[in-house]
Amino acid sequence: MVWTKKDLLGLEDLSKEEIELLLTTAESFKEVSTREIKKVPALRGKTVVNLFYEPSTRTRVSFEIAAKRLSADVINIMAETSSVKKGETLIDTGTNIQALKTDIIVVRHNCSGAAAMLARHLDISVVNAGDGWHEHPTQALLDILTLKERLGRIKGLNVVIVGDIAHSRVARSNIWGLTKLGAQVTLCAPSMLIPPAIEKLGVRVIDDLGTALKCADAVNVLRMQFERDEKSAFPSRMEYFRNFGITKERLSKAKKDIVVMHPGPLNRGVEISSDIADGGNSVILEQVTNGIAARMAVLFLIAQARDISAGKTNEFKEQENIN
Amino acid sequence: MVWTKKDLLGLEDLSKEEIELLLTTAESFKEVSTREIKKVPALRGKTVVNLFYEPSTRTRVSFEIAAKRLSADVINIMAETSSVKKGETLIDTGTNIQALKTDIIVVRHNCSGAAAMLARHLDISVVNAGDGWHEHPTQALLDILTLKERLGRIKGLNVVIVGDIAHSRVARSNIWGLTKLGAQVTLCAPSMLIPPAIEKLGVRVIDDLGTALKCADAVNVLRMQFERDEKSAFPSRMEYFRNFGITKERLSKAKKDIVVMHPGPLNRGVEISSDIADGGNSVILEQVTNGIAARMAVLFLIAQARDISAGKTNEFKEQENIN
Amino acid sequence: MVWTKKDLLGLEDLSKEEIELLLTTAESFKEVSTREIKKVPALRGKTVVNLFYEPSTRTRVSFEIAAKRLSADVINIMAETSSVKKGETLIDTGTNIQALKTDIIVVRHNCSGAAAMLARHLDISVVNAGDGWHEHPTQALLDILTLKERLGRIKGLNVVIVGDIAHSRVARSNIWGLTKLGAQVTLCAPSMLIPPAIEKLGVRVIDDLGTALKCADAVNVLRMQFERDEKSAFPSRMEYFRNFGITKERLSKAKKDIVVMHPGPLNRGVEISSDIADGGNSVILEQVTNGIAARMAVLFLIAQARDISAGKTNEFKEQENIN
Numbered sequence: 001m002v003w004t005k006k007d008l009l010g011l012e013d014l015s016k017e018e019i020e021l022l023l024t025t026a027e028s029f030k031e032v033s034t035r036e037i038k039k040v041p042a043l044r045g046k047t048v049v050n051l052f053y054e055p056s057t058r059t060r061v062s063f064e065i066a067a068k069r070l071s072a073d074v075i076n077i078m079a080e081t082s083s084v085k086k087g088e089t090l091i092d093t094g095t096n097i098q099a100l101k102t103d104i105i106v107v108r109h110n111c112s113g114a115a116a117m118l119a120r121h122l123d124i125s126v127v128n129a130g131d132g133w134h135e136h137p138t139q140a141l142l143d144i145l146t147l148k149e150r151l152g153r154i155k156g157l158n159v160v161i162v163g164d165i166a167h168s169r170v171a172r173s174n175i176w177g178l179t180k181l182g183a184q185v186t187l188c189a190p191s192m193l194i195p196p197a198i199e200k201l202g203v204r205v206i207d208d209l210g211t212a213l214k215c216a217d218a219v220n221v222l223r224m225q226f227e228r229d230e231k232s233a234f235p236s237r238m239e240y241f242r243n244f245g246i247t248k249e250r251l252s253k254a255k256k257d258i259v260v261m262h263p264g265p266l267n268r269g270v271e272i273s274s275d276i277a278d279g280g281n282s283v284i285l286e287q288v289t290n291g292i293a294a295r296m297a298v299l300f301l302i303a304q305a306r307d308i309s310a311g312k313t314n315e316f317k318e319q320e321n322i323n
Numbered sequence: 324m325v326w327t328k329k330d331l332l333g334l335e336d337l338s339k340e341e342i343e344l345l346l347t348t349a350e351s352f353k354e355v356s357t358r359e360i361k362k363v364p365a366l367r368g369k370t371v372v373n374l375f376y377e378p379s380t381r382t383r384v385s386f387e388i389a390a391k392r393l394s395a396d397v398i399n400i401m402a403e404t405s406s407v408k409k410g411e412t413l414i415d416t417g418t419n420i421q422a423l424k425t426d427i428i429v430v431r432h433n434c435s436g437a438a439a440m441l442a443r444h445l446d447i448s449v450v451n452a453g454d455g456w457h458e459h460p461t462q463a464l465l466d467i468l469t470l471k472e473r474l475g476r477i478k479g480l481n482v483v484i485v486g487d488i489a490h491s492r493v494a495r496s497n498i499w500g501l502t503k504l505g506a507q508v509t510l511c512a513p514s515m516l517i518p519p520a521i522e523k524l525g526v527r528v529i530d531d532l533g534t535a536l537k538c539a540d541a542v543n544v545l546r547m548q549f550e551r552d553e554k555s556a557f558p559s560r561m562e563y564f565r566n567f568g569i570t571k572e573r574l575s576k577a578k579k580d581i582v583v584m585h586p587g588p589l590n591r592g593v594e595i596s597s598d599i600a601d602g603g604n605s606v607i608l609e610q611v612t613n614g615i616a617a618r619m620a621v622l623f624l625i626a627q628a629r630d631i632s633a634g635k636t637n638e639f640k641e642q643e644n645i646n
Numbered sequence: 647m648v649w650t651k652k653d654l655l656g657l658e659d660l661s662k663e664e665i666e667l668l669l670t671t672a673e674s675f676k677e678v679s680t681r682e683i684k685k686v687p688a689l690r691g692k693t694v695v696n697l698f699y700e701p702s703t704r705t706r707v708s709f710e711i712a713a714k715r716l717s718a719d720v721i722n723i724m725a726e727t728s729s730v731k732k733g734e735t736l737i738d739t740g741t742n743i744q745a746l747k748t749d750i751i752v753v754r755h756n757c758s759g760a761a762a763m764l765a766r767h768l769d770i771s772v773v774n775a776g777d778g779w780h781e782h783p784t785q786a787l788l789d790i791l792t793l794k795e796r797l798g799r800i801k802g803l804n805v806v807i808v809g810d811i812a813h814s815r816v817a818r819s820n821i822w823g824l825t826k827l828g829a830q831v832t833l834c835a836p837s838m839l840i841p842p843a844i845e846k847l848g849v850r851v852i853d854d855l856g857t858a859l860k861c862a863d864a865v866n867v868l869r870m871q872f873e874r875d876e877k878s879a880f881p882s883r884m885e886y887f888r889n890f891g892i893t894k895e896r897l898s899k900a901k902k903d904i905v906v907m908h909p910g911p912l913n914r915g916v917e918i919s920s921d922i923a924d925g926g927n928s929v930i931l932e933q934v935t936n937g938i939a940a941r942m943a944v945l946f947l948i949a950q951a952r953d954i955s956a957g958k959t960n961e962f963k964e965q966e967n968i969n
Contacts, residue, residue, distance in 0.1 A: 033747035036953060037691030039719075045360030047388060058742065061721055065693060065746055068719040073362075073391045075384055088588035096381065096587065099611035100388055101356035264742065265734035288745035307359060368683030370711060396685075396714040398707055411911035419704065419910065422934035423711055424679035630682060 003301035004309075007119040007126045010135030011176035019144075019177055025297035026145050026290070032069055033292055043072035043303050047102040051093070052129070053079040053109045058264060059129050059139075062288075063106045066295035070303075075102070094118045094126075104302060107131070112169075125302045133167050139263055140173030142294040144181065146287045147218055150259050155182035160212045162244055163222025163271055164193045170263050174220060175201050188212040189244065209244055210253060218259035221246050221272050237270050247273040251281065259283055326624035327632075330442040330449040333458030334499035342464075342500055348620035349468050349613070355392055356615055366395035366626050370425040374416070375452070376402040376432045381587060382452050382462075385611075386429045389618035393626075398425070417441045417449075427625060430454070435492075448625045456490050462586055463496030465617040467504065469610045470541055473582050478505035483535045485567055486545025486594055487516045493586050497543060498524050511535040512567065532567055533576060541582035544569050544595050560593050570596040574604065582606055649947035650955075653765040653772045656781030657822035665790075665823055671943035672791050672936070678715055679938055689718035689949050693748040697739070698775070699725040699755045704910060705775050705785075708934075709752045712941035716949075721748070740764045740772075750948060753777070758815075771948045779813050785909055786819030788940040790827065792933045793864055796905050801828035806858045808890055809868025809917055810839045816909050820866060821847050834858040835890065855890055856899060864905035867892050867918050883916050893919040897927065905929055 001021045011019060032040055048067040050060050060076065067074045077097075088096075090109070097105055104125045107115050112132030119126035130136040148154055159178055165171045165187050178185050185203040187194060194205055206212040213219060224240060251258060260272075260281045268274045277284060324344045334342060355363055371390040373383050383399065390397045400420075411419075413432070420428055427448040430438050435455030442449035453459040471477055482501055488494045488510050501508050508526040510517060517528055529535040536542060547563060574581060583595075583604045591597045600607060647667045657665060678686055694713040696706050706722065713720045723743075734742075736755070743751055750771045753761050758778030765772040776782040794800055805824055811817045811833050824831050831849040833840060840851055852858040859865060870886060897904060906918075906927045914920045923930060 035691065038693065038747065039691040045358065045362040045392075047361065047391075049384075057723055061695075061723065061743075062746065064721055065719070065748070068693075069691075073388070075387055077380055077384065087590060089591070092587075092589055092591075095608055096611050097384075099608040100385065100615055101361065101612060102388070264738075266738055267733060268735070268738075285741055285745040288742050289747060292746055368681065368685040368715075370684065370714075372707075396711070398710055400703055400707065410913060412914070415910075415912055415914075418931055419934050420707075422931040423708065423938055424684065424935060425711070 003305050008137055008298050009116050009119055009128045011137045011140055011173050016180045022141055022297050023145055025301055026293040029293040029296040038069050039071055041071045042300055043070035046072045046303055048072045048104045049075045049097050049102050051077045051105050051107045056108055062291040063295050066292050067299055070296055070299055091121050094122050098122050098124045127298055130169055134169050135173045136169040137173050138295050138298055139170050140177040142287055142291040143174055143261055144177050145290045145294055146283050150283055157183040157217045158215055159183050160186045160188055160216040160219045162188045165189050166193045166195045168222050175203055186212050213254040216258055220261040224267055224271050241270055246276050248275050326628050331460055331621050332439050332442055332451045334460045334463055334496050339503045345464055345620050346468055348624055349616040352616040352619040361392050362394055364394045365623055366393035369395045369626055371395045371427045372398045372420050372425050374400045374428050374430045379431055385614040386618050389615050390622055393619055393622055414444050417445050421445050421447045450621055453492055457492050458496045459492040460496050461618050462493050463500040465610055465614040466497055466584055467500050468613045468617055469606050473606055480506040480540045481538055482506050483509045483511055483539040483542045485511045488512050489516045489518045491545050498526055509535050536577040539581055543584040547590055547594050564593055569599050571598050649951050654783055654944050655762050655774045657783045657786055657819050662826045668787055668943050669791055671947055672939040675939040675942040684715050685717055687717045688946055689716035692718045692949055694718045694750045695721045695743050695748050697723045697751050697753045702754055708937040709941050712938050713945055716942055716945055737767050740768050744768050744770045773944055776815055780815050781819045782815040783819050784941050784944055785816050786823040788933055788937040789820055789907055790823050791936045791940055792929050796929055803829040803863045804861055805829050806832045806834055806862040806865045808834045811835050812839045812841045814868050821849055832858050859900040862904055866907040870913055870917050887916055892922050894921050
């Protein structure tokens, strides 16, 4: 299996084999971050641009560290302070970044499809770091990587995703990735936060959290995005916590070693209680650690595919890349 | 010809030979950005500070990439979030940056003369990245580099600059550079946007765009800066487009291979129509690409002049610099 | 003497010997910033995170340059645009940064004790870059380094600190550092800006500036932070300048070679007159230069202590580090 795609736009577009290649490549990169000198020369002299139209310190920093550990040069563009303000179109911004002879744009945008639109118009690579309610593929990759690390497999797992499914690109990417790898996905949320006809994606919907958790191997707890302007769309924080919060009491009725995931940042006492977030079932910080490896894998495979398709001899990389 | 100036403040201060040296050095740097490893060690261990008092993603990113491809360390200071807010003077900010043993300050400031004032007070180098309505020398260098690349020469060319000349540092730097190299410059704009007595700089002023374009080899289309507070100073967007917008129809009466330039970001449908911006006459993206090479040349020559004047032996550079 | 502490939280926690080790290490790093290639490989492959909850260009840039001259990768997080806004706790932010396999967090926070709280919860190192009114240890280190450089010693010196002592972490760190090294510290300010019972720290309080300066070897002039909301707490700017401003006239009654320090940014004509700030007694810019060396020393010793405690063989460093 060799990676040949120019871009990573979502897990929907990938085959099972491509997802597995990303995961095994990520596993091999984990070791780099444990070295004294946490750096490999694989992307030396390449330029990675973080183009963020939504503020996101977590994802931006994770990609920035991943790129720097691959020895790439990283340029951060926060769209609030950029020429976007001056009315430039997304495509013009993209073609300009391409004209700077950069290699990979990592884009976060509030519109679903923004990354795909950029990718269609550009010869350089585009990595989707979250587009509207559509996909956030590297988040799902790190979630799946963490799950696989903890439980040894994905196939046959029963994974519950709890929270605002309707507005969650994290949920959507997880659904695509997990079902392709053979897991059973169950969604659980107040009915107004479940998108219509979501069962077509091959998932189950269960309203009651207790029932949903009963035979779950893992639960992925989505962040309630109270900073968005959809406030009226779901019950109050207290009410949400009472019905859908992941608490010790609730988990006492689930499998003993159920894996608890959360993409962060945490709303402690809203979607998850502190004892669970910090407890032995939680893999929340392992997710963060795995985010570096997952993003290194994405940047590495995409850069490699670009070099191969450009017919560049790659002796330097063959000898040195991961080692 | 050897570069000896500590600073680059504007093209007005440069001789024809100095501008030509910048251009040929830029040409030699273009190749670096086409390599697999887009990096030369010329400025390794040097510190370049981007000091921006006006938001400008394009220019900042271009300088940042140029400096990084020369292996310099780059520090970005956006003055909105800086100690400037705390009432520090520009000179104090500059002397402080110098005391950090940095090498080059790239400064963008809303006051004409700000870069020159800094340069007078500092021993380290200052590169003007745009000062008020005064000069934006690296923009003019990349414009001229692109023109030369497309048409093979500058001498004898007929270049029309269209737009808000009065408030344009891009226009002013282009006028200095082009006339020194022997081009004929024609300015075209609503009369209220032409500064008084501008003909003294050796340029022609023609009110009517059709007449101006008739024997033009190139047209440099300035951005209408509607985000500035001078709104009342010129006609409406629609009216501007009707009279001064560069469109297919208008260019049909110009030379067939007229070169169309724009410093970006584009106001599509205001100063330029989309078919022209994206068409075969446009060199807009080549300008962006050449911006990297032009800025690498400026940073390289200035750093080299500093090292020579400091009497430092430079064996490392002599052997490796561009190669 | 070997550095063994994981963190640098304040000078209060350090022994005289530890402060001296920081100073001599800083002295040895000064030379790096005078080289043509201002870089040593000591922290190559390490990740330093600047986590700033208060805007501070000066301190952030100084740490960023120090880390880059040690070859570390630097990540800047400005908390205004970060997930902090999304309600994440400081500890969660810290554990997340740690999970990214970073090495050192440099933290600036408006709450006293924030750095210490982070340090307690994390295995990675924390450097306090200013916490509330508590401590700003690297500022005091660079002050003391500069004083020692100018006067040859610290022991027995008579150092006056003038200004808003009550709200100054700079004052507090200087008091700890200077008294531990055997200097006599005198505080001078309007009485409302002197914290109660401050004499317990082993300092003198003198209301009248003339008296205080009479036998001073050095005066450290604090910045009046008019941008804070404590406006009513002290007299007007004019009144402050008249009574506590450091002027030529006032210094004419002090020792001829009295050393004048200021942490910057300057309020010229408020706490200090321009002729003094720019005159021969002032070491203000030397302080800025020494800030790089002091911060290189802190980052270096802390990283080294981490590697030693991790039992990592360090041949690479032993051979190359400072040289």
